């Protein structure tokens with residue numbers, strides 16, 4: 268049995284003025300025990316997909332199941348199997364973390380004693396025991412996201428949905444959430460998360476789905492997707508920077524990128540000695556060389572025709588988002 272199956276999901280939002288096709292035929296499945304990422308730029312349809320899968324939004328067309336249960340016909344049973352942490356949470360900022368967790372436990376049908384026990388367990392799990400009696404409005408962004416995560420775990424879900432769990436967090440808080448996601452997954456929880464961060468998808472997911480403008484652009488493991496771009500990128504630095512132009516003329520399809528020579532070939536590591544021989548024969552001393560797989564940004568560029576890296580740069584002009592967030596979205600090469 269699959270943890271999640273989505274078949275040709277569609278969502279159209281209609282108002283008097285217009286109708287928006289937010290999701291246009293998205294299909295995928297997630298195995299039990301996987302971490303599965305849905306990656307895509309703002310407005311791609313990630314949240315809409317998550318809302319439909321978690322019974323919180325009607326499906327316009329198509330079908331979905333969670334642990335073999337039909338999302339529309341068996342919505343009550345589905346809700347007992349899943350945990351959800353949404354992008355825009357409606358948590359009551361005037362309450363404390365302990366109060367919120369306890370109340371949520373009671374809503375899930377735990378008795379007072381059980382709910383107290385579960386509250387203490389979860390506070391420990393998400394590292395909020397020390398701050399459990401502070402009002403949530405005094406929490407940092409990272410603490411709030413950890414509480415969201417805690418709240419989504421009250422009913423001991425088998426399948427956990429996290430909509431952009433680290434957006435807006437600084438790198439250290441992001442790392443804490445990543446570790447928690449990994450730990451939950453090691454304990455057998457299937458995780459479906461959405462993200463705009465390429466490195467997050469890369470670090471956490473067993474498999475990932477790239478969506479853009481409501482449709483699936485591609486799907487696979489990070490390695491498969493990168494391999495689909497073709498080959499490795501071999502990068503040379505020369506002791507004398509001006510030699511890069513001379514070197515370029517000696518190798519087919521070599522490109523100069525900021526004083527480095529870049530060559531895309533199959534089996535980059537095997538080619539390095541051959542390139543080195545050519546350069547040595549021509550008295551071009553190499554300072555450093557590396558062979559790297561294409562990044563997820565190269566994949567994104569290939570399947571959508573634009574780079575998330577560039578998108579993030581254009582976003583800088585208009586966005587009020589934190590520097591951390593912009594930095595996180597950039598790809599480290």
Ligand SMILES: Nc1ncnc2c1ncn2[C@@H]1O[C@H](COP(=O)(O)OP(=O)(O)O)[C@@H](O)[C@H]1O
Nearest residue numbers: 280287289307308309310311312313314315316
């Ligand atoms: N309730 C809604 N009414 C109308 N349009 C919506 C609504 N929710 C989302 N949309 C639109 O649907 C598209 C996908 O949105 P969303 O699923 O939130 O994308 P993402 O989560 O990938 O950023 C966007 O164009 C968005 O403006």
Ligand SMILES: [Mg+2]
Nearest residue numbers: 313314315354
């Ligand atoms: Mg969203």
